[in-house]
Amino acid sequence: MSQAIEVQRVDASCRAALDETAALLVDAFHDGPLFVTAFPSEPTRESVLRTLFDALVEDTARFGGLHIASCDAAIVGALLWYPPGAYPMTLSRILRQLPRFLAIAATSPRGLLELRRAQQAFELRRPKEPHAQACWLAGRAGERVGVRLARALMQEADNNDWSIYLETQNERTMSFYRRMGCELMADGFECFPGAPLTWIMWRRPGAGLARHRRRQDLAPAEHPENEKIACF
Numbered sequence: 001m002s003q004a005i006e007v008q009r010v011d012a013s014c015r016a017a018l019d020e021t022a023a024l025l026v027d028a029f030h031d032g033p034l035f036v037t038a039f040p041s042e043p044t045r046e047s048v049l050r051t052l053f054d055a056l057v058e059d060t061a062r063f064g065g066l067h068i069a070s071c072d073a074a075i076v077g078a079l080l081w082y083p084p085g086a087y088p089m090t091l092s093r094i095l096r097q098l099p100r101f102l103a104i105a106a107t108s109p110r111g112l113l114e115l116r117r118a119q120q121a122f123e124l125r126r127p128k129e130p131h132a133q134a135c136w137l138a139g140r141a142g143e144r145v146g147v148r149l150a151r152a153l154m155q156e157a158d159n160n161d162w163s164i165y166l167e168t169q170n171e172r173t174m175s176f177y178r179r180m181g182c183e184l185m186a187d188g189f190e191c192f193p194g195a196p197l198t199w200i201m202w203r204r205p206g207a208g209l210a211r212h213r214r215r216q217d218l219a220p221a222e223h224p225e226n227e228k229i230a231c232f
Contacts, residue, residue, distance in 0.1 A: 077145030181208020
């Protein structure tokens with residue numbers, strides 16, 4: 001890397017950054033277990049993800065939090081999240097994105113139904129206690145920006161005394177989340193028959209901070225790169 005990584009929060013006025021972030025997420029999650037199950041055809045999956053992440057990046061930039069990591073003027077990582085009360089989407093926000101969601105339904109109604117079934121299964125396990133929702137974490141291979149981005153959300157949550165809720169289909173990064181102060185709430189389960197296993201985790205304000213003041217505290221294998229930490 002020729003320059004240091006910079007992490008910053010961006011809003012919906014940064015149109016170019018939103019487009020670049022959506023493209024990064026499409027590339028990162030093209031082979032995501034849940035998306036592969038819901039959209040087995042690669043061309044269909046590519047089309048759906050482009051539409052889906054255009055919608056989600058725009059929504060989080062407006063109503064949640066969008067942190068990006070950049071290097072040499074290029075976005076190399078992103079974290080999408082929502083503060084307490086902002087997730088799931090309200091009806092008005094769904095209507096705002098309705099053309100995109102209808103496009104996904106027209107492309108693959110079965111796949112959209114499976115994503116909806118997964119969402120319903122996750123909602124049944126969601127705590128009633130107010131919390132921030134960690135949604136999508138992705139980084140360009142080799143940049144190791146996952147820790148920096150996760151810490152940005154941790155700091156925001158700790159400053160506001162929020163707990164953090166997340167879901168993941170990547171078991172190998174659970175040790176990373178534990179080191180960041182997360183506790184396991186639900187062990188690997190299928191959100192619908194044939195779905196990839198999902199693990200649910202929870203972090204209380206201030207948890208794990210003393211153990212993560214330096215990036216080198218984490219072994220290389222524990223830096224999440226293309227990690228999906230929640231599901232739409």
